[in-house]
Amino acid sequence: MNRSAKSSTARGFTLIELLVVIAIIATLSSLIFVGTQNAMMAAKQSKCAGNLRNLGVAFHLYALDHNGLFPETSHTMDLDQTWIYALEDYLGTFDETRICPADPKGPERLKAKGTSYVLNSYIFVAEVGPFGDIVGPQLNRYSNLPEPSQTLMAFICSDGTGVGPGNDHTHSQQWRSWGAVCRDIAPDRFGGGKADHTKGRSNYLYVDGRVESFRALEIKRKIEAGNNIAKPPGIEGLQ
Secondary structure (H helix, E strand, C coil): CHHHHHHHHCCCCCHHHHHHHHHHHHHHHHHHHHHHHHHHHHHHHHHHHHHHHHHHHHHHHHHHHCCCECCCCCCCCCHHHCHHHHCHHHCCCHHHHCCCCCCCCHHHHHHCCCCCEEECHHHHCCCECCCCCECCCCCCEHHHCCCHHHCEEEEEECCCCCCCCCCCECCHHHCCCHHHHHHHECCCCECCCCCCCCCCEEEEEECCCCEEEEEHHHHHHHHHCCCCCCCCCCCCCCC
C-alpha cells in the first residue's frame, strides 16, 4: 500500500503532457505579445490624433490673427517661417506636437527641425500661371473653401519624406496612383508597414479641425477609382 502510494506521487509528466504545457505557454505568450503590441499602437494612434487636433486648433487661431489666412509652406516661405514654425506660439508642446509617435524617423525629424505632418498642396501650394500670377482662388483661406468639413488639410508623412523643415507639404495633384500617394504620406502608419502599404490605417486632419482615421485599403480603392482624396470638393477647374 505504501509502495503504491509512493510510486503514484513520484510520477512525473509524460512527454505528451510536457509538450502540451509548452504549447499552451507559447500560445499565451504570443497572445500577450500581440495584445501588448496592439495596445501600444492604439496609444500611439490616439496620441497622433491629439497632435493633429491641436494643429487644427492652432491653424484656426493663426487665421484669426492673419486676416483669415492659414500659414504657408516651404514652397513660398523661408524654412524658419514655414507653417509648423508659424504655429509654434499657438501650440503648448511644440516639439511633441510636430512629431507623430509612430514615425520611425521621428527623432531625426525632431533634430532636423522637421515635422511628421505634411499639408495638402491643393490648399497650400497655389497654382501659378506663366507670368507668376496665382491662378484661381487662394485656397489657404478658410472662407474660400466651399466644403471645409470635407476637405483634407494634413496627413502623416511617408517614411521616404525628407526629415528637414522643407519637407512640409504633399504633391497631391500628382496622386494618380497608389505609389504616388505612398511616396508622400503613410496611409498605413498604424498597424501596417508592409511593402504594398495596404494594411493598417492612418489619421487625417480636415480643414474644420476634425480628425478621422481610415484604413489604408479604403484609401487605395478610392485612388484607384479615380477619386483623389486630397482634392477640395466644390471647386471648379482643379486638376
